[in-house]
Amino acid sequence: MNFMSKSFPFRIISLLKPRRCLLQRYQLLHISENAKAESLKSTEGLQQCSANYVPLSPISFLERAARVYRDRTSVVYGTVKYTWGETLERCLRLASALIQKGISRGDVVAVLASNIPAMYELHFGVPMAGAVLCTLNTRLDSATMSTLLRHSEAEIIFVEHQFLKVAKVALDLLSKTAVKQPLLVLILDSQCASNTTQAVDVEDLEYESLLAIGQPKFEIIRPNNEWDPIALNYTSGTTSSPKGVVYNHRGAYLNTLATVLLHGMGAMPVYLWTVPMFHCNGWCLTWGLAAQGGTNICLRKVSAQGIFDSISVHKVTHMGGAPTVLNMIVNTPVNQRRPLPQKVEVMTGGSAPPPQVLSSMEELGFNVSHLYGLTETYGPATLCTWKPEWDSLPLEERAKIKSRQGLNHLGMEEVDIRDPVTMESVPPDGKTMGEVMFRGNTVMSGYYKDPNATLEAFNGGWFRTGDLAVKHPDGYIEVKDRSKDIIISGGENISTIEVESVLFSHPAVLEAAVVGRPDDHWGETPCAFVKLKDGSNASAEEIIHFCRERLPHFMAPRTVAFEDLPKTATGKTQKYVLRHKAKAMGSLNRRKE
Template identity: 70%
Template sequence: MVLISTPGVKLMNVVSSSLLLCPSWGLPVAMRSKLFKQVATLAPNIPAMYELHFAVPMAGAVLCTLNARLDSAMVSVLLTHSEAKIVFVDYKLLDIARGALDLLAKTNTKPPILILISKWDDSSPTSFEPGTYEYESFLETGHIGFEIRRPKSEWDPISVNYTSGTTSRPKGVVYSHRGAYLNSLATVFLHGMHSMPVYLWTVPMFHCNGWCLTWGVAAQGGTNICLRSVSPKEIFENIVLHSVTHMGGAPTVLNMIVNSPVSDQKPLSHKVEIMTGGSPPPPQILFKMEELGFSVNHLYGLTETYGPGTYCAWKPEWDSLLPDEQSKLKARQGMQHLGLEEVDIRDPVTMESVPADGKTMGEIMFRGNTVMSGYLKDLQATEKAFSGGWFRSGDLAVKHPDGYIEVKDRLKDIIISGGENISTVEVETVLYGHPAVLEAAVVARPDNHWGQTPCAFVKLKEGFAVDAQELIRFCRDHLPHYMAPRTVIFAELPRTSTGKIQKFILREKAKALGSLF
């Protein structure tokens, strides 16, 4: 289902908008004296989710967007941690939310008020439990004359975003009004957005507030095309139907598009600007996206950097290179965007900047306005993340002579085999070059002789059949032999809701295999 929202127009008439200017979102009079600080959402990409990105801060509260794919147990944990007093829930996620509230009740924790976002075309009466309200009728109780409750300081929090939990228990990342404002403008510039863009939402709005484009698209008076579920067929159909100009997506979305059946694809009458980020995209995928009519802009960042932190700015001298060479350059993470003070590659121990030789690895570190204020109620984790005066990303990279950075691996993912460092990203890139490989992830497997050796988890394209030895030989033809996988396992790859491969699960599986020798 496609839902269209045009907040640019709505915000121009903000004085008369009861939707955005309701006191505490139209709470009954008896409740208006209470001060609500954290307001949670549990919803996919729908207009109400977009509207709440404005309504909540304008009412002086902090928005906490929960992952719409979590189970009741984790939702209850995050509601407790955030201390949310209200939770807006999409009708399809009502059972998950009620399960979470039941768990809270068992711990004698006062549950938040539940506001149900009904199906947009459902006019049938709905019965509500005590303490539950319906979104649209709830808004009708608001006052048109309500004055915006602006932040006392630009450093006041605007939102809390929980990390995806790819490596550990999720942490609440606090965004400030200043950081969100600057990163919204930065993403608009990076995306090349002019006035009145048409943006197709495939990036979850609950993830880094949609890379801050929830606010950025509105600043440009744009139209939002909201997809409840993302598929290549829906993407192509909506691009053609609504003349989409911009969209975003993790490499897994790009992979899904380029490997979709021809019957699901449609010729594009214009270039569609697409930003990708979340994990290093294979150059082969970038090349194929360009062939389909997309202009890909590669970004890099983390939840702690409000989403995008760097971008790979294109250089005119690259125009003369062969397409595959262009894709390799575009796969780099590039340079800092204009909202950041500095991005650097530094030795995590000495804190010295590594030489720009394209070989020496160090940790990517950030500092500036668009770096998080800290982790909610976790001073120890905050101090650790900022030790040395920089935010430590946990990602290993090299710096090229032109200053562009290139991610090589996560600190936790690097494989040390016989004293040699092996970048799993480099091995995965080679695997993606095999015509039968749809998805690939490489982790360390224990080895009594070498310490660790690469173990590849691979998902094949439909209709292809290859064995492990063929893929190992393919890697050895394109890599030093010590970097080639010694083990290949064919399986589905576990992913987070934002498309990142959960390597900690694969590491456990590789560890359970035992030592190779």
């Protein structure tokens, strides 16, 4: 299905009428004469034309970067380096080659790759061809990938060599049910010796060969309307049911600028890619580095030593990552650490980072900013904006404040905590829980080919996140749990995030996650899954006793299991997997009352 076809669900106005929030947002781009008359006593002499209106699109960031920062380094990957002038030419060639391969406006182009230069270039080259970029999670199995390729109806899939086997199995599965398969383009990696170990078919089209047929003077196919789709991102699957989230050019443009501001990026930053580019398009910083003429330091595989080495060699100024990445940094062996050449600004999100991890990062010389968002909000949507008066607080108190999700960023119109039934705002008392809801231009267009899910998500004129939170007296929000993760034990609500924070403070605990375990008497009781630090020991009884000394009795785990935590490629713990395990655990490590 082509995104620009009449059958695309978000183009059908009749489907939007029951939820006017989508329709109203679309109509802002077509202001009627009556609306103009209401805003001014006279509209004489006013005219919307090419001189004063151009549809917003992040494509323009690369064009400007090639003019302003043409000879400055844009991308670094091992021994490979490009300038902004070279990056623009490569992206134009890519767009031209896609057209030659039959791609037309609104077609979906998929990619399965890690943080390498080709992945970065696809973020510009695909929309320059008028197409829609679909970045796939690199941890997907073949069956899931086949499902997403079928759903997206991708015309082409770019595959990094290390994922070739998974992709080809997915295509074989797809061939049994789909009339047409996407063209496979192989991305070889000159920096990786394992290229030679992969079986490469001679008929496979190779990325650099594709670029060679493209024209550097290609005329960019710009969006007809800034609400045209630019990307299709599938949710990470922590609930085991991914949905196709559609981004538009306007939202991507606005969230890019907002994220740059959130991250405190001035001109020519040096950014280390530890956030997967496939995740919310790298929190929109794939486009943001071009906006500021920065340097992309590509890190194909994230490791503690790789992070410290990259910061030292390339003088990194900014980076991002889920709390698991921060946890990796603070637990790096001393012999693998290198002194930071300067303070490194770090954005973290995905779940509330434990205060202990935040304080440890600060001691190492990193300045951590905590943001919050979802795939449906183009990534970052709020920021725990720091206030100078908090600088004098004790380290532990500062860390607790930083673990809040804060307030909406400049690109998001509003965030609120509301009762999901009455839609009334909860009181700002730091205690009353409600659902986090968003409203603004950096909320997705909707779920691809799923109008019912779109209407449900926008029910009441707000995007409903499913996250439960409180609002503090200063207005800052604090997420307590996902609605599906909250544990109800004997009628009492237990925030798994609060219990996990206590577990992280245990000196032997490296990672922890808490889920509800069915209980005949209480309904549910907390079950903790714990990974210990190398060389550390702790028993289930010790962990339970530690928690009971620091939490109300009913909140402490009654079951503890020691194992590696299942995660998505973005570092989120897959709690639905743990819930299945907890249900099957029986009386394992259960503490008797």
